[in-house]
Structure formats: C-alpha cells, structure tokens
Amino acid sequence: MEQNEVGKAKPSLGQPHHDHRNTFSDLDLSRWKEYDDLLTGSLWLLGARDKTGPHIGDYWGNFVPQIPNQILRRFTRRGEIVVDLFSGMGTTLIECRHLGRHGIGVELSPSVAEQSRQRIAQAENPDAVTTEVLVGDSTAPETIARVREALANLGSDAADCLFLHPPYHDIIPFSDDPRDLSNAPDRQAFHDKFRQVVEHARDLLRPGRFMALVIGDKYTRAEWIPLGFECMQICREAGFQLKAINVKDIQGNERGKGKNENLWRYRALKAGFYVFKHEYVMVFRKPL
Template sequence: MAPMDPEKQDYIVVDRDRLVALLEDINTEENLELLKARILEVKRSLLAPREDIHGLFVLPNGKGVRIRRSTVVTELDQALAAFTLERSRYYVRRLIKGLTEVRKGRFNDINLRRWKEYDDIITDSLWIIDRRDTSGAHLAWYWGNFVPQIPHQLLLRYTRQGEWVLDPFAGSGTTLIECRRLGRNGLGVELNAGVVDKARELVAKEPNPYRVVTDLEAGDSRVFDFKALLARHGIQSVQLLLMHPPYHDIIKFSSAANDLCNAPTTEAFLAMFGQVLDNTLSLLDPDRFLAVVIGDKYTGGEWVPLGFYCMQEVLQRGLLLKSIVVKNFNDTTAKRGQQDLWRYRALTGGFFVFKHEYILLFQCRRPRRHARTG
C-alpha cells in the first residue's frame, strides 16, 4: 500500500523546537497585521508541507514530534480571527504551551494542554458502539463478554500506564488484553476453569510492548484471596476495579451453585454480588474508581432493574456515584435472527426490547480523618 500523501494526513511529524521558536518570535511583533501575516505563513506551511518555507518538516537526525495538524491549525485560526494584538498573542501563547508543556489529569495520562486531540475518548453518557473490536486476540468466542471498547475507554480515562487493574469477573480476558495494549498491569479472576485456560492462551498471544503483568486466575471472587494475589506481584492495592458480572440468569455460564448466574432469586444474586464487592473494595486506592458493567432483565412479565439494584449495593458500601453511562447493544446471540419474534412479543406484552446496558462509575471516598479529642 502506498503511503498517504503527507498533505492529507491529520497527524504529522514536525520539528517542534523550530515550530515553537518560530511562534515565540512571531509573538514579539508589535503590529497586529504583521503578526497575523506571519501566523498565516505558518498555517500555510503546515497545510502544504511541500511549500514549507520555515523548515518545519526538516527533522534533525530524522527525529520529530507527532502533532495533530487540524488542532494546531484551529489554534492558529483563532489567533488570526482575534481583533486585538493581545488577544492574538494569547492564542499563540496557548498554542506554545500545548506544544511544550504537559499537564496530566489526576487519574490518567491525558495531556490537558492538548485535550482537543483526544476525540477518540468518549465523554458523553450515551455510548453508541456499532461494531465490537475483533482485532488481535479479541475473538468474541465467549458468550456474554463485553465489547473491548468498554475496558479500552475506562483504562484511558481512569488509569495511567504502569498502574494496576483488577477484574473479578474476567471471563475471556477482554480486560487483560486491553491492559496489554495500553500498558496497564491487569489481574483477573474467573470462576470457570475451562474458560480461564483458553483465555490465558489468547491473552498470551496479544503483543506486550510495555512488558506489563497480565495474570488470570481461576477462582470464586466472593472468597478468593485477592490480597495474596496482589502480594505475589509486590503490590497492596489497585487503581481501577472493573466488574462485568452476569446479568443474573440471562446466560447460563455454568451449572455451579456459586456462579452468580445460578442464584435462585434476584435477592440472592445481589447478595452474591455484594460478597464480591466486600472482597475487593478494600483493595482499591482512595479516590480511584470502580466500574460496573451491568444490564437489566425481563422475566415473568416484569422488568427487573438489575443495574439500579447493583448500583444500590455499591452505594450502600460508601462509594460515590460519578456517572451512569448508557451503552447500546445490538442483537445478542440469543436474539439473533429473532427480531420479528421479539418485536411481536413487545407489542403484545407491553414492554420494550432491550437495547442498552449500563456502565456505572463510582469513586472510592477517602477515609475520613477522625478529629482529635482532648
């Protein structure tokens, strides 16, 4: 495949030092029209590398910095549209800061100086994901696993590279695969030993460029010795808890009595889910996040709001609700090819066909400091 024309690429590699020096020199202009004329020259160079008169694309030792052309051009356009010299200079100074300074968020690696470049990160509470990621080790072989885009987004928003993620309902290892891709250490526990064996094989096939730990164990997360698992890796806590429990009995993952999918009642399911919370929440660092991916169910002519019930279980344990994300899902394996049947059932039964699930985000409150007495 022929390389893309550099004038059509949005991400380009430039000599950042030369670009910054040029912008700093431009900002010394005392005349607004002259300043804008020089800004326009820089913009033209970025848009048409072949006509670059400033040497921005002449890289010292073949090295440069990758920037997003459209973002930089937008910043330059703001400077060009300014009505005063000081305002135009302000936009140039802001662009220089974006090119030279890093200001990371509290819980992630997002450079807030260049926040406009992160349009791949979803910040809305409605997620429409039309197609699951099936690249690499994501084979979608396990019935009921969540789409890889969910852990991908959560890892980017709520962790930094090198931090630790714990998934007590690890399933086919989707979270751990994303941990490898994004440079996070991932620990997972899955009840079904047969699933663990295959998941380990797939996780191991995913490249590990950041040399992170991805460890998947078989066990019951209600009683599993997580502290021992963490100690084995030299840590005492994790920075993100990510849970995707069964949606009660919608899918039968096993016949085991200790599987949440076999809980005899909704109350029993919630009690078992609560046991997993009690066994893991103490491992989460203060101020860090728990994500619960859960959907509702419809049974006996009644909508059962499992998502809100699970949310209440978490809130009862003192965490702070930060967001409720509604994510679409299309046809499940059980409903595939039965759209007309389910539409008929909905029309006759007075309900709506499930097309969504929840991603519930909670923050671990800091332990309260006791006031001194005496």
C-alpha cells in the same frame, strides 16, 4: 484565569498550564482535542465489536473490548494495576496488555480461565506487563487473599482500577457451580453474593480510584427487573461514589436476537413491553 458566571475560575482550554493533568490518567489535557475518541457523554454508541488480535467475541456474555479500552485510558496510568473480579474470556486483561497496564483477573470456571490465559498470551504486550488469571470465587475471602498476593508480587498493596462484569443474574447460565452468581436461586441471593464481591472490590481498590460496573437489566414474568440499578445501589451502600450511569447501545452485539428482530418487535407490540437495546457502564469512585 477568566471567571465564569458563578465566579469560579474557568480553565483556559488548549493553553499550556501546569494543571492540565489529573492524578489518575496519562491524559495531557493541554492536548485534549486529540482525544476525540474518548467518550465524555453518558450515551455510549460504540458501534461494532472490536475483533482485532485475540478479541474474538465468541464467549457468550463477554463485553466489547471498547469498554475496558475507554475506562483504562481515562482512569489508569501506564504501569498501574487493574483487577477484574469476573474476568471471563479475559477481554479486560487483553486490553491491559495493549495499553501497558498490569492485570489480575479472577474467573470461577477453570476451563474458561484456561482458555482466557491462552487468548491473553496472544495479545501484543509492548510494555511487557504482567497479566494473571486466578481461578476462584470472588465472593470468597480466600480468593481475595490470593489477589492481594498477586498485587504484592507486583509491589503494590492495592489495585488502581477495578472491573466488575457479573452475570446478569440468571439470563445466561455460565456453569453448574452453585458459587456462580448466575446460579443464585433468587434475586436476594444474587444481591447478597454481588454485595460480597463489591465489598471485596472496595477493600482492594486504592482510595480515590475508579471502578467500572458493566450490567444489564432482565425480564422476569412480564416484569422489567432493574438489575442495573439494584447493583448500582449495592455499590453506593458499600461506600462508592457514583460518577456515571452510562447507557451503552448493545444493538448488533446481542446474541440470538439479531435474526429474530421482527419476531421480538411483534411480541413487544402485542404484549406491551420494550426490547432491551442497552446495558450500563457505571463508573464509581472510592472516596479518599
């Protein structure tokens, strides 16, 4: 192998070599040029929402399917188990079926969970993986015990990948349930609940594996609240290693604002603020 300028061995790209794999994905890096749709940069311009199959995009607050697709292909292997502790309309679990990963989702709202089950069941499932949505509060230890049971039914004691896409505090009210993170009465209460979920995520995840946090910021009383960075810090304090702060373009996928673009622009110019055009897809690793 060649040496680079700091004396480290340089990988010989494109040559057959026993080291062209990692332990956490199915990527064959001797064919790395074939993965040109896999993002490796921190600016995520994903374009329009993928609306194929049962991905509909009518649930206010669901993420675009390209997010779990990117994360699953880079950080999981076929047949592994993915847990999403805020599964909503099941976007992650639909992608799990498309890509041959087992999926366990937790969703607080029974009606949303039921609708998501119907959508997930319509997704193609060529590898006949198992996907299950549990109704429960992800801050509650008893819910996590049920996730462990579901893992045990799949023959495992840990998840191979974790997704967290919590409410961005109160910007979208998801339900009237006081356990819903979108009903946390103030930011401290939101942080406390989020911390409980992160600690559960850490306990469920296999050491050495990856967690994706999808989150945006918010405005309160004319002040930009960096909810994303606050939640990132909670993950780091729980022992996760930060691997990426990816900035995802949300233009075209925002609700309500599209038609009022000029009005928001006018307000921003007048009042001295900037209109949100991004959210974050942060990636963390649980240390070995």
